Amino acid sequence: MTQKYTSVPELSLRAYTDGDAAARAEFEAALFQGFKYFGFIILKDHKVSHELLARAYDQSAAFFALSDAEKSPFVQADGQRGYTPFGKEHAKDSKHPDLKEFWHVGREFEPTSPLAKIYEPNLWPDEPSEFRNTFLELFDALEEAGLVMLEALAPSLNVPRDYFRDMATDGNSILRLLHYPPIPDGADPGAIRAAAHEDINLITILVAAEGGGLELLDRHGKWLAIDTDPENLIVDAGDMLARITNDVIPATTHRVVNPTGPNVSRYSMPFFMHPHPDAMLSCIESCRNGGAKHPDIRADDFLRQRLKEIGLTA
Numbered sequence: 673m674t675q676k677y678t679s680v681p682e683l684s685l686r687a688y689t690d691g692d693a694a695a696r697a698e699f700e701a702a703l704f705q706g707f708k709y710f711g712f713i714i715l716k717d718h719k720v721s722h723e724l725l726a727r728a729y730d731q732s733a734a735f736f737a738l739s740d741a742e743k744s745p746f747v748q749a750d751g752q753r754g755y756t757p758f759g760k761e762h763a764k765d766s767k768h769p770d771l772k773e774f775w776h777v778g779r780e781f782e783p784t785s786p787l788a789k790i791y792e793p794n795l796w797p798d799e800p801s802e803f804r805n806t807f808l809e810l811f812d813a814l815e816e817a818g819l820v821m822l823e824a825l826a827p828s829l830n831v832p833r834d835y836f837r838d839m840a841t842d843g844n845s846i847l848r849l850l851h852y853p854p855i856p857d858g859a860d861p862g863a864i865r866a867a868a869h870e871d872i873n874l875i876t877i878l879v880a881a882e883g884g885g886l887e888l889l890d891r892h893g894k895w896l897a898i899d900t901d902p903e904n905l906i907v908d909a910g911d912m913l914a915r916i917t918n919d920v921i922p923a924t925t926h927r928v929v930n931p932t933g934p935n936v937s938r939y940s941m942p943f944f945m946h947p948h949p950d951a952m953l954s955c956i957e958s959c960r961n962g963g964a965k966h967p968d969i970r971a972d973d974f975l976r977q978r979l980k981e982i983g984l985t986a
């Protein structure tokens with residue numbers, strides 16, 4: 673297929689959800705080409721409201737402003753829920769810890785749900801008081817957008833429309849609230865806010881942070897600074913999608929560089945869409961082309977392996 677797009681596609685989600693057949697087909701083609709040739713697309717006209725995003729940034733900043741003593745009770749062994757302190761996670765092949773702290777929100781379930789046997793329960797701080805409501809609302813809103821993106825990706829890969837959607841239904845998806853504090857005096861000169869890495873999951877829906885810093889490596893090996901309206905979402909592909917598509921859609925390498933202007937905090941909120949833990953990451957037929965490059969692996973086994981590599985589990 674020849675490259676049709678000369679710049680990162682900016683897609684209107686409304687054109688897909690409310691458009692006619694031609695608008696949907698155009699959206700699907702641009703999504704696929706954007707993933708294949710740039711590694712990501714920009715999504716506008718989505719349903720995540722300005723009011724919700726503003727509230728989420730407020731709540732996130734208020735939480736991270738708490739003292740270490742107030743935040744540390746929420747640290748968990750595998751870092752999959754609650755709080756992970758500054759300097760813990762590092763990119764897979766990096767010796768330096770990233771200059772960030774974060775909080776993870778997972779899927780909610782009733783105590784009687786079968787999901788209770790699979791997932792760790794969420795942790796919630798008492799303060800800020802709107803924290804829980806806000807982030808459960810944001811989890812649902814980003815998941816809704818993400819499920820539509822997974823659906824729109826399917827026809828280009830010749831799988832049924834609900835193939836990836838089904839895989840991610842009740843999946844081990846995680847909303848990450850990130851705080852990159854001002855770079856401390858004496859920080860390791862080799863350390864950056866987030867060293868170059870690929871996300872582990874299927875796709876990531878990233879709320880574009882206010883202020884710059886995010887860079888994506890394009891397919892020609894060039895770092896592209898992402899400079900988009902903070903109202904937009906950025907959607908990129910992770911390692912699990914790369915495995916399933918035999919690297920037809922490679923995972924997008926990205927990083928967050930240190931500020932060159934004022935040394936101020938940066939906040940961002942990626943939503944990592946994961947399959948159900950029992951889903952098999954298996955190369956799809958349309959991408960097999962002579963054989964699968966990666967052996968089949970259960971989604972949860974792959975996740976555990978990668979969590980070790982980034983220092984979140986022993």
Ligand SMILES: O=C(O)CCC(=O)C(=O)O
Nearest residue numbers: 850866881886928940942
């Ligand atoms: O902060 C950002 O903009 C990106 C964060 C990121 O890539 C990650 O946490 O995996």
Ligand SMILES: [Fe+2]
Nearest residue numbers: 869870871926
């Ligand atoms: Fe990432």
